[in-house]
Amino acid sequence: MRLAYRLLMxxxxxxxxxxxxxxQPQTLVMGVFPYLSPNQMAEQLAPLRSYVERTLGKPVSMxxxxxxxxxxxxxxxxxxxxxxxxxxxxxxxxxRDGWQLVAMSGQQTATTILVRKDSGITRLDELRGKRMxxxxxxxxxxxxxxxxxxxxxxxxGRDLDVIETATFSNVVQSVFKGEVAAGATPTLxxxxxxxxxxxxxxxxxxxxxxxxxxxNSFLVMCPPKADQATIQRLRDALxxxxxxxxxxxxxxxxxxxxxxxxxxxxxxxxxxxxxxLLP
Numbered sequence: 001m002r003l004a005y006r007l008l009m010x011x012x013x014x015x016x017x018x019x020x021x022x023x024q025p026q027t028l029v030m031g032v033f034p035y036l037s038p039n040q041m042a043e044q045l046a047p048l049r050s051y052v053e054r055t056l057g058k059p060v061s062m063x064x065x066x067x068x069x070x071x072x073x074x075x076x077x078x079x080x081x082x083x084x085x086x087x088x089x090x091x092x093x094x095x096r097d098g099w100q101l102v103a104m105s106g107q108q109t110a111t112t113i114l115v116r117k118d119s120g121i122t123r124l125d126e127l128r129g130k131r132m133x134x135x136x137x138x139x140x141x142x143x144x145x146x147x148x149x150x151x152x153x154x155x156x157g158r159d160l161d162v163i164e165t166a167t168f169s170n171v172v173q174s175v176f177k178g179e180v181a182a183g184a185t186p187t188l189x190x191x192x193x194x195x196x197x198x199x200x201x202x203x204x205x206x207x208x209x210x211x212x213x214x215x216n217s218f219l220v221m222c223p224p225k226a227d228q229a230t231i232q233r234l235r236d237a238l239x240x241x242x243x244x245x246x247x248x249x250x251x252x253x254x255x256x257x258x259x260x261x262x263x264x265x266x267x268x269x270x271x272x273x274x275x276x277l278l279p
Contacts, residue, residue: 025058031080047250055237068136090219091270098224103238105218106258109188111144113208124152130181131161133174144210145184176200
């Protein structure tokens with residue numbers, strides 16, 4: 001009897017822990033490609049993270065990566081349970097790794113090249129021999145800027161030094177401080193400048209704008225292992241998000257504008273940019 005009692009006393013804490021653990025839902029990791037600083041992304045995407053939590057009935061944590069290539073690698077390795085990613089990154093994950101597209105954002109974003117107003121620079125060919133900052137040479141923003149410069153006889157890396165700054169908000173900062181002569185950044189950041197302060201905006205100007213290669217700037221995707229019922233539940237919720245007061249406010253502030261159903265033709269337009277993400 002004493003032996004049985006002792007065994008019971010030993011097992012009770014273990015059973016209690018096991019029971020409590022079984023009741024805790026698994027935390028899902030939402031990976032977000034590093035387009036802004038971690039603090040800016042956490043603040044901007046907090047309402048969406050909460051909405052996904054309620055939709056899937058599980059806690060959601062947000063994680064990013066130090067740079068674009070690291071984010072691509074972590075996506076491939078399955079470090080994330082869902083991602084908010086750039087179109088060409090999402091296309092690579094879809095084609096190479098079998099990631100499933102849930103929804104696409106509705107806004108359009110182009111590439112703009114900025115200089116200081118007091119720089120005297122008005123044309124792209126005047127950047128020869130100078131420095132230009134970019135978020136990442138693997139971003140479609142940079143690829144469009146590179147294409148425009150090449151058309152004007154300026155070859156990045158030979159005629160123009162390219163400086164990576166990790167995020168697009170840092171690009172604007174580096175131009176403002178005079179660390180570089182120019183910076184390439186998405187119009188999503190520049191036009192509405194929710195992450196560019198008034199002083200920076202007033203002292204910078206645009207000398208070039210490339211049209212958007214794709215009308216969808218953000219993709220929500222799930223890994224190959226995700227079941228179709230979960231994907232459909234999340235898709236239905238995102239497509240309905242704009243019909244809620246919370247959703248309308250988020251879409252306005254984040255500049256996502258809307259969530260749209262998958263468009264495979266739009267996805268295929270990113271094939272021309274995949275080389276930037278490959279070794």
